[in-house]
Each structure stands twice: as structure tokens, then as C-alpha cells.
Amino acid sequence: MRVLVVHNRYRSGQPSGEDRVVDRDVELLTAGGHAVERYERRSDDIAALPLAHRAAVPLLVPWNPAVRADLRARLRASAPDVVHVHNVFPLLSASVVAACADEGVPVVATLHNYLQVCPSGTLHRDGGPCRACVGRSPLPAVAHGCYRGSRIATVPLAIGHAVNRRRWWDGVDTFLCISAAQRRELVDAGMPAGKLVVRHNVVPEPAQRRAGPGEHVLFLGRLTAEKGVPLLMAAWDEIAASGGIGLPLVLAGAGPLEAQVRAWAAGRDDVRFHGLLDAGACATLTARAAAVAVPSTWLEAFGLVVVEAMAAGVPVVAAGHGAPAELVDDGVTGLLHGPGDAGSLAAALRAAVADPDRNAAMGEAGRRRYEAGFTPAAGLDALERCYREAVARGRGSGHRGRGDQGTAGRGSGRRSLPMPRVADVTVRPTSQPPSRP
Structure with missing residues (x-):
């Protein structure tokens, strides 16, 4: 299969398990004979932006129209069978889902946290569980400053949560939950159970194993x-x-x-x-x-x-x-x-x-x-199965297949999703763009 992996990499100063998971999956797929390309942004790049652009980054957290246009062009050029989305915060946004819908490409999204139902992604506040925003307005997250203890920094995440929830749930063909425990939380929060599949993260064979009682x-x-x-x-x-x-x-x-x-x-x-x-x-x-x-x-x-x-x-x-x-x-x-x-x-x-x-x-x-x-072999088998099911699901809902790119043009099977309406919401830019925990 031809796979396009979409991911916003975390800051190198705070290494993320998500980056490791993405890299391992790319290695697995490549070793398994699949053609894999990446569409990535790096949070490290924010620091190099001109001040005005850096201050405007929070405005793009809910929606980045430039990414939608750029990814559409990439999809037309590479013609993937499936797009695998990981993290989209802060530089990609839900516009990646809209781009895939524009071009009729099936989407698989790995859920590394609870961002689909919680603006901060943790279902956690003040040292304990919190579900104040689940199935409701994200205003409690803003009131409590759930992201980095800042109300202002929380606003872009709350807006994205409010205006893009349905886009994600309708536009993604298969959500990969990384544990059954996570899936239960998401189903209870109202996500479409039929689209939620458990696929555990994998861990490669360690270079060292314990040989004694431990130190x-x-x-x-x-x-x-x-x-x-x-x-x-x-x-x-x-x-x-x-x-x-x-x-x-x-x-x-x-x-x-x-x-x-x-x-x-x-x-x-x-x-x-x-x-x-x-x-x-x-x-x-x-x-x-x-x-x-x-x-x-x-x-x-x-x-x-x-x-x-x-x-x-x-x-x-x-x-x-x-x-x-x-x-x-x-x-x-x-x-x-x-x-x-x-x-x-x-x-x-x-x-x-x-x-x-x-x-x-x-x-x-x-x-x-x-x-x-949790071995690489088990992980590759599960991932391939999820891709096949997503492609089949996508064709059933109107996506094009790779054999459907004839004289009718590449957009003939598209299911376009409009830009979210955020005109009535005011977002204050900050000098330091938010970064998920």
C-alpha cells in the first residue's frame, strides 16, 4: 500500500513518546514492503519564525487553511491509498482531515490521548480525573486554564475542540485507540464506537534484557x-x-x-x-x-x-x-x-x-x-488490517480508490468538508504558542 503519514513533531527539548511511536510505525511499514511518505511539521520550527508569524500561530491551531491547500496538492501528487494522521497540534490542525475529504482519500487516525473529547487531552485537572468538558462546551477548560495553567493558551485548543469535533468524527474512517481502557473512555464520551479500533503501540526487541535481580x-x-x-x-x-x-x-x-x-x-x-x-x-x-x-x-x-x-x-x-x-x-x-x-x-x-x-x-x-x-510483527499485522478496513470503509462512503482515477479526474469521489465557522470567536495571540503536555 501507499501510505502518507501526517504528524506534527514535538519540541526536541521535550522528547515525546508519540514521536517514537510514529517513527516505529514508519519503520514497520517500510520493512513490510509498503511505500511510506511523511507530511510533517515540527514544533521546533516555531522559534525560527518572524515574531509576527510566531504570535499568530495560536490563531492557526483550530484551523490552518494553508495546510489544507498544501496537503491537497501533496495528495494529488503522491496518490496514497490511505492517510495515517497522528498529532496535528499546533501547526497542522483539523484542516488535514478536510484536505483528505477534498481528495477522497481514506483516513486512519491514531488517538494518542483524549484530545477528541478534552481540550487539554488528559481528562485530568488539579490532581484528579476531570470530565467537565466531555460532551459539553469547552468553556470549563478555558475557565480553569487547563492547558499550561493559562486561560489564554487554552482558548485555541477549546475553539478547535468545539468547531472541529464533528469534522473529526465524520471525516476519519478508523480511529486507532492504543488501549481498550482508552477506547472505553472515548465511547462513554460519545465518540462513534463503530469507528474505534484497539491497536496497541509496539515496542522493538530491547538491546538489553535484565540478567540479574536489578540495582x-x-x-x-x-x-x-x-x-x-x-x-x-x-x-x-x-x-x-x-x-x-x-x-x-x-x-x-x-x-x-x-x-x-x-x-x-x-x-x-x-x-x-x-x-x-x-x-x-x-x-x-x-x-x-x-x-x-x-x-x-x-x-x-x-x-x-x-x-x-x-x-x-x-x-x-x-x-x-x-x-x-x-x-x-x-x-x-x-x-x-x-x-x-x-x-x-x-x-x-x-x-x-x-x-x-x-x-x-x-x-x-x-x-x-x-x-x-506488543512485538513489531504483531503491530504490523494489526496496522495492515486497520488500513484495509479503512480503505473498504472509505469506498463504501464515497472515497475514490486508486483505480478510480480515470478521465473523470481525481476529485470525482470527493466528500468536501467546509471550513469551520470561527468568525464569532475572538482569539488572543500569545508570544509563546501552546504545546501539548
Whole structure:
């Protein structure tokens, strides 16, 4: 098949799991014999824009007409069988769906979060679950400044959420949910269940696997409140106050809480902070871990760290909600703790490393779980199946097929979607464009 992958890459200073997922899928498809092209924008490029253009970026978050025209031209030139959309924030917008509709090309969209039903994409606010905007106006998100704590920065996301919801739901042929837990949330929020298909992210065979009992407990990820960093710090302080567990806590990552974490770790023998590391260093830390902690307070849509730990034969201690509760078989491949409960997290961390034989057994079970469902081969098979179904669905709804490009012209089967109406909404540009967490 000919596949065009559409993605807005995240800032390089804050590496994203989504970028890794996109790159892995492109590698999978190419190795599988498919012709893959990319249509990408990079958030890093915003900094190089002239000041006036940079200030206007938030205005393009709900709708970017230049992207619609440019992508239409690209579709006509490359004639893909299917377009696979990932992240469109902040430089692409829902105009990519309209461009595909203009040219009659089937669309598959991977949902990496909850942006379809929540302007901030997390269903999380003030340390706990939030569904104030689900199925309603996104005004609560603006009132609470759900994006980066700023009402002004939240406005473009709220407008896009309000004016483009139906465009996404009607214009995309298949939505790929990255976990069953995510799919349940989205169906409950009103998304069309018939278009939501579960296709887990995949993890390549790790370069290193655990060969011994492990040297530390590991946290690997963005240093944010929703990732459970303050919760982990509180739980580790509780463990330290009771005498420790004989292993240090290692934290690696970057994010808004980096200064706080660095100050907390300074001068302690039981905590080591490494900051942002490359993929090879992260793989080494994972392979040497006795357990990997995933204490997220938001409903993780997947959790690459969970599967990467299982691939390396390392048990996981994770919050018992969202996708981690689906990925971790409690007591078999790892342990689940009460979401948001520091005492429960401390108890689970103690239990995970207290019995070396049990720890080893959980690591081995996690490895088997990885082999059964998260390998590249399994991921490619699922992706190909989703593409075939999307193409079939698209033809049934009026899309052109690649054999339908005769003398009638390429637009003969199009289902054009109009530009959303945002004229009655005022958006204030900011000097610093928003960037999703």
C-alpha cells in the first residue's frame, strides 16, 4: 500500500513518546514492503519564525487553511491509498482531515490521548480525573486554564475542540485507540464506537534484557504532576522514613518539575537524578532495574514505559487505572497501587522488591506478555488490517480508490468538508504558542 503519514513533531527539548511511536510505525511499514511518505511539521520550527508569524500561530491551531491547500496538492501528487494522521497540534490542525475529504482519500487516525473529547487531552485537572468538558462546551477548560495553567493558551485548543469535533468524527474512517481502557473512555464520551479500533503501540526487541535481580527502582518519563512525580517523591520519603528497601530510586527525564526533583534528590544516598537521557542510556537503566514505577495520576492512554519494562523482563509497579491497569496483570507481571495514594504506592514498591524469586517470576511473566502482543510483527499485522478496513470503509462512503482515477479526474469521489465557522470567536495571540503536555 501507499501510505502518507501526517504528524506534527514535538519540541526536541521535550522528547515525546508519540514521536517514537510514529517513527516505529514508519519503520514497520517500510520493512513490510509498503511505500511510506511523511507530511510533517515540527514544533521546533516555531522559534525560527518572524515574531509576527510566531504570535499568530495560536490563531492557526483550530484551523490552518494553508495546510489544507498544501496537503491537497501533496495528495494529488503522491496518490496514497490511505492517510495515517497522528498529532496535528499546533501547526497542522483539523484542516488535514478536510484536505483528505477534498481528495477522497481514506483516513486512519491514531488517538494518542483524549484530545477528541478534552481540550487539554488528559481528562485530568488539579490532581484528579476531570470530565467537565466531555460532551459539553469547552468553556470549563478555558475557565480553569487547563492547558499550561493559562486561560489564554487554552482558548485555541477549546475553539478547535468545539468547531472541529464533528469534522473529526465524520471525516476519519478508523480511529486507532492504543488501549481498550482508552477506547472505553472515548465511547462513554460519545465518540462513534463503530469507528474505534484497539491497536496497541509496539515496542522493538530491547538491546538489553535484565540478567540479574536489578540495582535500583526506576522512574522514566516526563517530570510532571500527571505522571505522578510528586506522588512518587512522597511515597519514597515514606519508604526512607521506615528504613528504605536497600535499593536507590533512579529518576530520568525532563519537564516542569525538574528543578523540584533535582532539589529533592540533592544530597541523598537513596535517590539519583539523571535528567534527560538518550534512548540507549534509558534502555540500560531499564535493564538494570529491579522494578519500574509508573505512578500516573492521569488516565494513561497506553504507557510505553510499561511495555518497554516488560520487554526487558522487569516487573512494573503502576497506578491501578487507565491503560496500565490493563497492561499490568496485578501480582503476575507487576503490582498495581491505588491511584493517587502515596501509602499504597510505597507498599507496592516494597512488595515488588522484597522477594527476589517473586520479582524474577513477575519479570519473566512480563516478558511473555510482551511477546504475546506488543512485538513489531504483531503491530504490523494489526496496522495492515486497520488500513484495509479503512480503505473498504472509505469506498463504501464515497472515497475514490486508486483505480478510480480515470478521465473523470481525481476529485470525482470527493466528500468536501467546509471550513469551520470561527468568525464569532475572538482569539488572543500569545508570544509563546501552546504545546501539548
